[in-house]
Amino acid sequence: MQRVVVSVVLFVFTLAGASTASAQLLAAKDGPIVYGHHHVAASDIAAHTRFWADTLGGRAGKFVSGTDIVTFPNVIVFFRSQAPTGGTVGTTADHIGLSVPDLRRVVDRVKANGFEMITRAAAPATLDVVDDIARVNADTAIAFALGPDGVKVELLENRQQTLPVMLHHVHFFGPDNAAMRAWYTKVFGATERPAGGAFVSSTLPGVTLNFSQAAQPVIGTQGRAVDHIGFEIDGLEAFTTRLTDMGIALSVPYRKVDDWGLAIAFVTDPWGTSIELTEGLDTLN
DSSP: OHHHHHHHHEEEHHHHOOHHHHOOOGGGGGOOOEEEEEEESSSSSHHHHEEEEEEEIEEEHHHHHHHEEEEEETTTEEEEEEEOOSSSSBOOOEEEEEESSOHHHHHHHHHHTEEEOHHHHSSTTTOOOEEEEEEETTTTEEEEEEOOGEEEEEEEOOOOOSSSSSEEEEEEEEEEEHHHHHHHHHHHOOOOOOOOOOSEEETTTEEEEEEEEEOOOBBBTTTTEEEEEEEEEETTTHHHHHHHHTOEEEEEEEEEEGGGGGGEEEEEOOOEEEEEEEEEEOOOO
């Protein structure tokens, strides 16, 4: 618990100087609960910035506190200078998905910048992989990159997309993917998609939540490269009360930071995914 509380303090201090956050949570206007952020434990923040910003196309930023972020439409990536205990593979939050209009260009940039493509190892065995890109169908292609500290990122091609890059999904792995989806549906009000394919999915404004059946045991996220994920919630205090009424314990209780108009809390899902809940992140400037 002590490490979690320290993490909260660092997160709040980081947000004190935020100048670009509100412009990035575009979907916040579309519903009371949206995806907000990834929080990365980084052994080398400069290497992560090169991966997330220079390579994948996010926008690097720095706070008054000196803490670094990279922003994408609908998600903010926060960095904490801390060597993680491992990458994202093997945890409940296996990988993060971004969509781009020109997959070939991004894959070439990943390789040119010295990062590893892992499409053949990560893509379903039924898909043909040609030059690190897997063609799903006539309209869809995917690729997988491995960033610093073993952060796995899926890249999807959406040729109709007008933005150069944006958040697409978070992909969870667990021992019962149907139960995982049901939990996120119940807790966050996600809308379940019709069943079909290799995994089940739900949606919230601006993000898809994918859930796969893990072939091997998985562990929670705390201490790993993606230490926790975050949701931005309107009416967070009432939301946390509803969680406790549902029998879901808060790992860090609701608290307000009035100077910055921010409220936060933490919860852990039944499979070990650490989740930060925020209110006000979409309006910080």
